Amino acid sequence: xxxxxxxxFQAVQALAQVYEKTGGVxxxxxxxxxxxxxxxxxxxxxxxxxKRFPRFFPGxxxxxxxxxxxxxxxxxxxxxxxxxxxxxxxxxxxxFLTPEAIEKNAHFDLLCVTGPxxxxxxxxxxxxxxxxxxxxxxxxAEYPDCDDLLREQKHLALGLxxxxxxILYTPSRKSIGSLGLLAEExxxxxxxxxNLIIRPHPSQSxxxxxxxxxxxxxxxxxxxxRGNTLLDRAGNKLSDxxxxxxxxxxxxxxxxxxxxxxxxxQLFIETDLHSREKVFxxxxxxxxxxxxxxxxxxxxxxxxxxxAGDDKLGDAIERSIGDECVYSNARKEYxxxxxxSRDRMAPERVASAIRSLL
Numbered sequence: 001x002x003x004x005x006x007x008x009f010q011a012v013q014a015l016a017q018v019y020e021k022t023g024g025v026x027x028x029x030x031x032x033x034x035x036x037x038x039x040x041x042x043x044x045x046x047x048x049x050x051k052r053f054p055r056f057f058p059g060x061x062x063x064x065x066x067x068x069x070x071x072x073x074x075x076x077x078x079x080x081x082x083x084x085x086x087x088x089x090x091x092x093x094x095x096f097l098t099p100e101a102i103e104k105n106a107h108f109d110l111l112c113v114t115g116p117x118x119x120x121x122x123x124x125x126x127x128x129x130x131x132x133x134x135x136x137x138x139x140x141a142e143y144p145d146c147d148d149l150l151r152e153q154k155h156l157a158l159g160l161x162x163x164x165x166x167i168l169y170t171p172s173r174k175s176i177g178s179l180g181l182l183a184e185e186x187x188x189x190x191x192x193x194x195n196l197i198i199r200p201h202p203s204q205s206x207x208x209x210x211x212x213x214x215x216x217x218x219x220x221x222x223x224x225x226r227g228n229t230l231l232d233r234a235g236n237k238l239s240d241x242x243x244x245x246x247x248x249x250x251x252x253x254x255x256x257x258x259x260x261x262x263x264x265x266q267l268f269i270e271t272d273l274h275s276r277e278k279v280f281x282x283x284x285x286x287x288x289x290x291x292x293x294x295x296x297x298x299x300x301x302x303x304x305x306x307x308a309g310d311d312k313l314g315d316a317i318e319r320s321i322g323d324e325c326v327y328s329n330a331r332k333e334y335x336x337x338x339x340x341s342r343d344r345m346a347p348e349r350v351a352s353a354i355r356s357l358l
Contacts, residue, residue, distance in 0.1 A: 001025070002354065003066040003084070005049070009033045009202050009234060011072025011091035014138040016041045018070060018089065021351035027059040032206045036234060051078075068357050074104040085109045085357040089138055089350055090118070092254040093338060095296055097121040098286040102128055109357060112350050114138075115339040117295065124289050133353045136346035137339050139239060143261055146243040154244045155195070158236070160228050165246040166195040167317065170238075170255035173201045176274040178251050180215070181308045186249070187222045187229060189313040196229040197241060199255075205233035247321050252279070252299050260335040261342060265324035266303025267316060275307075276300050295337055302331045 002024035004015040012026075012033070019026065019041075028034050029049045037044055049059030063069065066084040072091030079086055087110040094101075097118055105111055106128050112135040113119050122132060144150070155162040169186055171177035179200055190196050198219065199205075204212055216231065223229040232241065242248070242259050249267045250256040251274050256266055270276065276297060283293040304323065306316040335342070 001062070001066050002068045002070060003027055003062050005063065005069055005071045005075070005079075006073065006091075007033060007075075008073065008091070009036050009206055011089075012037055012041070013142070013238070014072055014089050014091050015070060016044060017138045017141040017347040018350045018354070019044055021347050022354060024070075025062050027062055029059070030207075036206055039235075040237060068354055070354065074101075074107075076104060076107050079107070087350075087354055087357065088112065089135075090114055093137070093257045094118060095254065095257070096283065096286060096288060098288060099125055100286070102130070106130060110353055112138075112346075112353060114346075116336075117292070117338045121289070121292055124292075133349070135349040135353065136341070136343060137258075138346045138350065139258065140261055140339075140342075141344045141347045142237065143239045143344065144243050151244045154240060158197070158230055160195040160197075160230065164193060164195045164228065165321065166197065166244060167247045167249060168197045168199065168241055168245040168259075169249040170199050170251075170253065171201060171269070172251040172253045172274065174204050174212075176251070177201055177204075178269045178271050178274070178308050179204070181271055182269055182313075183219055184222060185308075185313055187219070187226050190226075190317060191314050192226075192228075194228075194317070196223075196226070197232055197245065198223070198230070199232045199234075199238070199241065202234045208233075247317065247324075249317075249320075252276075256299065256302075257334075257338055260302070260331050260338075263328065263331055263335075265320050266327070266331070267320040268300055268303055268305045269308055270305055271308045276305075298330070298334055298337075302327050302334050 002022050004019055004026045006028055007030050025045045025047055027047050027049045034046050047059035047062050048057050050057040054060040063082050069084045070087045072089055086108045088105055088108045089112045102125055111130055111132045113132050114137045152162040171179040220231050223231050247265045248259045252268045304320040
C-alpha cells in the first residue's frame, strides 16, 4: 500500500497528481487539511493520524502497514518509526534549497527533483548521499489549457466578469507576506476595469486565528463593496486561477514561479520584511551558492516592482499589463532554469519511481 502524508495543504496538489496514478490513501494529522482535500479532491481516500493516540486512529495503522510513504516535507522524526520506504516530492518550487534543507532530506529512499535549479543545488553537495530522480514539477499536470469558452465559464463560476482582464494577488505566508500591508490598498486602488482575486497563503487561510478571521471578514466586506473581487481562501485550485488571469501580483514566491508556465506578466511587491535585498541577505546567510543566488535574484527581472506604501499602485498595475512583452524573454529563461521543459508528465515519472521501491 502507498500512503501519502502531509500536515500542510500546500503539499496536497503535488501528492494528488501521483495518487491519481497509483491509488493508496492520504493521511494527515490536521482536520482542516483533510476537510479541504475532501472538497478539492473528493476522489482521494482520507484517514486521520494522531501523534498522541496512535492506537485509535486509522491513519496510524495505514502508516504502519504502508510499503511506501510519499510526502512533501522532511518529517524526519515523525517518519522514523515506520518501516516503509520513504519518497519525497517537494511541495512548492523550493527556491531556497539550502545545505541544511538538503541534509534534512537525506533520510529519504528517493527524492523527486523538480527541475534544473534544484538539481544544481543538490549537486553542489556531493558529500550528502541522496537517491535522486528527475521527474519535473508535479502541479503542472493539472494546469489546464484554457480557450476563450473555458475562460468565460471559469470567470462566471468565480462570480467575475469574463470581458474584463483579471488580476491575481498571491502573498507569502504571514511572517513575511505583504497581505496585511497591501490587501486593502489593492482593493481600493486597482482600476475598476479589472477583476481582482486575492488568495492569501493557504497556511493563513486554512489555519486562521481570531485576528486572521477578523481581517478576512473585513477584506470580504471590501471585496463585495468593490465588486468583481474575490477573496479566495484556498476554495479554488491555484492552477485553475492561474489559467484564466492576466497578471499575477506576488511577493516573488512559489506561485509567481509557477505562473510562468502560462508566461503571465508579473508585479512583485517589496516590503521592509521581504524585498530583493532581504532575499539576497537570507540566501547568503543560509549558504546558497553564489551562482544559484544570482539566478534566484533574476526572478525580479521578470516584471515590474512596487514597494508597499508607495503611491500609484494603480499605475504599477497598468504598467505591468501594458509592458508584458518587455519581460517575455526574461520569463522564458527563468522558467527554463527552474523547471526545464514545459510538460505535464511528472506524475507518470514519479509513479514509475515509486513502483521501483515496491
